[in-house]
Amino acid sequence: MTGSSSSDRENDGSKQDWLDSRLPVRRFLTTQFRSFPMPRSANMLWTVGAMLSAVLVLMLLSGLVLAMNYTPTVAGAFASIEAIERRVPSGWLLRSMHMAGASLFLGALYLHLFRGLYYGSYKKPRELVWLLGLLLLVMTMITAFAGYVLPWGQMSYWGADIAGKALASIPVIGPFTERVFLDGSQPGDGTLHHLFVLHFTLAFAIVAVVGLHVAGVHVAGSGNPSGVESDRKGSLPFSPYFAIKDALGVAVFAIVLTAVMFLFPDLVTESANYRPANPLHTPTNIEPEWYFLPFFGMLQAIPFKFGGLMASVGAVAVLFLVPWLDTSPVRSARQRPLIRLSMILLVASFVVLGLAGQHHMKGIWLIIGRCATVFYFFHFLVVLPFVSRRERAVVESAS
Ligand code: HEM
Known part of the structure; x- marks a missing residue:
């Protein structure tokens, strides 16, 4: 019994070696998923x-x-x-x-x-x-x-x-x-x-x-x-x-x-x-599905159609620039109180824009929607570069 199971194991091992020496699927799965190091936190x-x-x-x-x-x-x-x-x-x-x-x-x-x-x-x-x-x-x-x-x-x-x-x-x-x-x-x-x-x-x-x-x-x-x-x-x-x-x-x-x-x-x-x-x-x-409402809100927040289109396309486009707008050596918002506050307001603006979009920017929603649109871009184009510059200066003067 013991003899046959050890020869089975040898057989399995040689089959895996056969496959792995031609297409290293097992090695790939082991290094990339089994033993891949993940931060404990x-x-x-x-x-x-x-x-x-x-x-x-x-x-x-x-x-x-x-x-x-x-x-x-x-x-x-x-x-x-x-x-x-x-x-x-x-x-x-x-x-x-x-x-x-x-x-x-x-x-x-x-x-x-x-x-x-x-x-x-x-x-x-x-x-x-x-x-x-x-x-x-x-x-x-x-x-x-x-x-x-x-x-x-x-x-x-x-x-x-x-x-x-x-x-x-x-x-x-x-x-x-x-x-x-x-x-x-x-x-x-x-x-x-x-x-x-x-x-x-x-x-x-x-x-x-x-x-x-x-x-x-x-x-x-x-x-x-x-x-x-x-x-x-x-x-x-x-x-x-x-x-x-x-x-x-x-x-x-x-x-x-x-x-x-x-x-x-x-x-x-x-x-x-x-x-x-x-x-x-x-x-x-x-109105579109809920997940497009914030962008639909921006589309309506600007009084002329092309401006609205630019705002909603720009809301996604600005995200592509984020790695270069935020040049601070500090990474997580946990250590950046101003960014943390601004991020909370950013999420609130996104939600409010969705609500304003759902209400077709009628009445008070127009003002709220416009303020939320301004804040959305303010976070990325002003807060992130400004706070980064300050944090960079602090880190440089400390070192
Ligand atoms: C089809 C959509 C997507 C899939 C299936 C996907 C899948 C994944 C997976 C499996 C990971 C590793 C586990 C994790 O960190 O959660 C990851 C990490 C990451 N994803 Fe995505 N993702 C998608 C879209 C996005 C989007 C839209 C962004 C934002 C721009 C993004 C940014 C990132 C980043 C920055 C990481 C690395 C995070 C870190 O390790 O600190 N992903 N993604």
């Missing part, structure tokens, strides 16, 4: 990356089945979604998973981004990890928008119409860009076809960029809440310590997703989108 916010990766897999699998049953034409789109809901086996479940998953994915993405801003995760040596993350944010936003148009309900149609008009406001190339986007003068078959291809292709491109993003984290090493790079003593192997922590994060995420799907589906659905698109009837209240 990494808190639960460091599990959000794992949640995002897990929900991305769920989105791809559910999306593949939905795409097999979807018709990307004006005549067939709405009916094919109805068929998925009523006739495709478990179609309602897959669609509900895909819709709730998209909403929570964006929510987790914002949390991951604000974690990075708060703890200074964008600083050397993680600038490229940050930039790839932002590329993922932009790709996810485009994918989510394209997906929202696909059911061809009232909100889908009028959402595409507003996006087209926003593009048309760009000086000189605006009307051309709108035509390319809509493939005509108003949303129709061409628009739906463009957006279906974009939605499908970007979803897989996101997986490739996630690979680069995570590879970047593994080259630079993981950061931590204290902002002080951890040495060997301050680290623990990823498995089992952080593998279990990530599994806990993913389990909590799965519970929230299940609760949204089965108990609070209204949180992620818009009743107007259960009415087929009608180009002759403009809904009284056109």
Whole structure:
């Protein structure tokens, strides 16, 4: 018995060596995931990356089945979604998973981004990890928008119409860009076809960029809440310590997703989108999904359309400059009281902008929305460079 198990082990070992000498999968998994050193102090916010990766897999699998049953034409789109809901086996479940998953994915993405801003995760040596993350944010936003148009309900149609008009406001190339986007003068078959291809292709491109993003984290090493790079003593192997922590994060995420799907589906659905698109009837209240509301707020905060477009595009663009706007040697907001205060106000501005967007900047919301827009840019363009300069001077004079 003992003899046979030791020869089995030898056999297993030689099989692994055979594979590893040709394609070092085991060596890669061991160094990159099993013994990868993680800072001991990494808190639960460091599990959000794992949640995002897990929900991305769920989105791809559910999306593949939905795409097999979807018709990307004006005549067939709405009916094919109805068929998925009523006739495709478990179609309602897959669609509900895909819709709730998209909403929570964006929510987790914002949390991951604000974690990075708060703890200074964008600083050397993680600038490229940050930039790839932002590329993922932009790709996810485009994918989510394209997906929202696909059911061809009232909100889908009028959402595409507003996006087209926003593009048309760009000086000189605006009307051309709108035509390319809509493939005509108003949303129709061409628009739906463009957006279906974009939605499908970007979803897989996101997986490739996630690979680069995570590879970047593994080259630079993981950061931590204290902002002080951890040495060997301050680290623990990823498995089992952080593998279990990530599994806990993913389990909590799965519970929230299940609760949204089965108990609070209204949180992620818009009743107007259960009415087929009608180009002759403009809904009284056109608004995007909750995760676009802060940007929708900025779009409306400026009195002329192109200015609004610049503000909402600029709100994402400014994030790409953050590693160069914040040049302080101090990394984490834990040690930066002014940045901590400004970050709290920044998050408040983002939420308030969403509320102002939802209220269409009417009445007092216009003033509140404008103040929040100004503060959003003030944080990045004034507070970050100013505080960095002061902190640099203090550190230089102390050394
Ligand atoms: C599809 C979306 C994304 C996925 C699947 C993803 C996944 C991950 C994973 C697995 C990690 C390592 C674990 C962790 O630190 O949580 C990570 C780290 C990181 N991510 Fe993302 N990410 C995404 C989007 C973003 C975005 C939008 C940003 C912000 C611009 C970003 C910035 C970062 C940074 C700076 C780190 C390193 C943090 C540190 O170690 O201090 N990621 N990401």
